[in-house]
Amino acid sequence: MHIGFLGLGNMGGPMARNLLKAGHTLTVFDPSPLATAALVELGARTANSPAELARDGVAAIITMLPTAAHVKDVYLGANGLLANIGQGVLLIDSSTIDPLSARDVAKVATAQGNPMLDAPVSGGTGGAAAGTLTFMVGGPTNAFDQAQPLLAAMGRNIVHCGATGNGQVAKIANNMLLGISMVGVAEAMALGVALGMDANVLAGIINTSSGRCWSSEINNPFPGVLENAPASRGYSGGFGTDLMLKDLGLATEAARHAKQPVVLGAAAQQLYQTFSLQGYGGLDFSAIINLFRREA
Helix, strand or coil: CEEEEECCCCCHHHHHHHHHHCCCEEEEECCCHHHHHHHHCCCCEECCCHHHHHCCCCCEEEECCCCHHHHHHHHHCCCCCCCCCCCCCEEEECCCCCHHHHHHHHHHHHHCCCCEEECCEECHHHHHHHCCEEEEEECCHHHHHHHHHHHHCCEEEEEEEECCCHHHHHHHHHHHHHHHHHHHHHHHHHHHHHCCCCHHHHHHHHCCCCCCCHHHHCCCCCCCCCCCCHHHHCCCCCCEHHHHHHHHHHHHHHHHHHCCCCHHHHHHHHHHHHHHHHHHCCCEHHHHHHHCCCCC
């Protein structure tokens, strides 16, 4: 299938590469020439704008963008996707944005004859590279069925969450929990080491006991515990603190609209806000442990 892919960052780039590996034809766009060049080397062709990509005869378009404002501009702008594609082109937005914005964009797309899914992902950059992402998909069942082969090239667990916007609901709820759990693991690891425990021994106990979770087992925040975790490479790569802060903001704002209390989510948001204001927004979100470590 000929696919358009917009947004080739830490997540989008590996996802696009997996589509190429699966034998699909790709036209790509990203503001970064380096990002597009990496895909062109693998056989993709590049477009100079979203409008040009939309007019390149693609049967489906996948977007992975930073914020709702970017999504609205790319889809709804005068030089965006919807103004330049024909009817029937399948649209899949894998950005993490608020459910209301996802529903607003999908409403416009559907009205002009373009089925649209919100399909945010979980699994981090490692999952994006390995093709093992979880896709949380909101939208019509027929569009979900149509998208399955494309999503299967990039992920292992593909879940239809229900109506349009529900993929985003699942994502922000999951990431709120992820932010909370990372703070908890960071506090526990910092406490144990401050009390004289070896970090590796403590992590091993946690990961074979009731405290085990993704934040302790896969992305442990203490340096040296996991060789391939961001904590062991100066917290570079991975899922940035500012991205986690964005997702926590989406969750707390959605909770405000729903009048639903999220006490721990709001506390985690404030901790990540504090850490970001200290200048660490570009570090992996596991670096939050440095708020608690004595030597940090």
